Amino acid sequence: MNFNAALRAAWSAHNSLLCVGLDPDPAKFPAHLQGRPQMIFEFCKAIVDATADAVCCFKPQIAYFAAQRAEAQLEQLISHIHLAHPGIPVILDAKRGDIGSTAEQYAKEAFARYGADAVTVNPYLGRDSVEPYLAWPGKGVILLCRTSNPGGSDLQFLDVGDEKLYERVARLVANEWNTSGQCALVVGATFPAEIARVREIVGELPLLVPGIGAQGGDIEATLKAGKTKNGTGLMINSSRAILYAGKGADFAAVARKAALQTRDDINRWR
Numbered sequence: 001m002n003f004n005a006a007l008r009a010a011w012s013a014h015n016s017l018l019c020v021g022l023d024p025d026p027a028k029f030p031a032h033l034q035g036r037p038q039m040i041f042e043f044c045k046a047i048v049d050a051t052a053d054a055v056c057c058f059k060p061q062i063a064y065f066a067a068q069r070a071e072a073q074l075e076q077l078i079s080h081i082h083l084a085h086p087g088i089p090v091i092l093d094a095k096r097g098d099i100g101s102t103a104e105q106y107a108k109e110a111f112a113r114y115g116a117d118a119v120t121v122n123p124y125l126g127r128d129s130v131e132p133y134l135a136w137p138g139k140g141v142i143l144l145c146r147t148s149n150p151g152g153s154d155l156q157f158l159d160v161g162d163e164k165l166y167e168r169v170a171r172l173v174a175n176e177w178n179t180s181g182q183c184a185l186v187v188g189a190t191f192p193a194e195i196a197r198v199r200e201i202v203g204e205l206p207l208l209v210p211g212i213g214a215q216g217g218d219i220e221a222t223l224k225a226g227k228t229k230n231g232t233g234l235m236i237n238s239s240r241a242i243l244y245a246g247k248g249a250d251f252a253a254v255a256r257k258a259a260l261q262t263r264d265d266i267n268r269w270r
């Protein structure tokens, strides 16, 4: 699957810019799943099947699986998404960053082991640390630019010459690293002014925007700042606000309601 092409197709086929983040925390699972050996897969599969027609992509966060020794369930989940919901791209949120030889292994892990269509990557080791991901044709490489957390400002807001570090990252990625059209950027919904600045710098490049829902980012401000001319260009992630909207046996149906509501709230401002 070509990540960029699949994303564009899903934006249009599902009329949605919503990315459902899969951050499974067993402590928050409904009672009837507790203690089941495959509960992480079962929880995520139920969410995926209930929300697939309302999203443009899914984003499993690898730490939630690895912390529970559930990597096999992550493999199973991504494979399920591809089989049951073909065409919906999967972003593996791993925020990797290492020297080239190690990055080759991380790229193989994301794309060959897990079968992800895109991966999040930290840009601060520079171009040669990102090239091993770009060597996988058609796979998406989503670079951290202006993260949603308050401490993101500690480094990303430093002045480098006549611009901020996050602006330099946006410019570098859009103008120099994106030679094969595989790149995208992460910009938090909690910083709409910076979303607007990044959009100004990068033209139509897709932006992954986490931070609505549990982190309190504003949907209207995000859309006004980040949408492209045709009302797309964004993968707006919500994890906890959708996954844990319900706490009972009907959790997947409640998650679906939350996802549809979020999709519609987003579409109001496109």
Ligand SMILES: O=C(O)c1cc(=O)[nH]c(=O)n1[C@@H]1O[C@H](COP(=O)(O)O)[C@@H](O)[C@H]1O
Pocket (backbone or CB within 6 Å): 021, 023, 061, 093, 095, 120, 146, 147, 148, 149, 186, 187, 188, 210, 211, 212, 213, 214, 215, 237, 238, 239, 240, 241
């Ligand atoms: O790369 C990410 O996805 C990411 C970048 C960022 O700046 N902020 C951020 O919250 N994320 C991820 O997005 C998800 C946000 O989850 P919620 O706050 O529950 O919607 C988590 O999986 C985070 O790891």
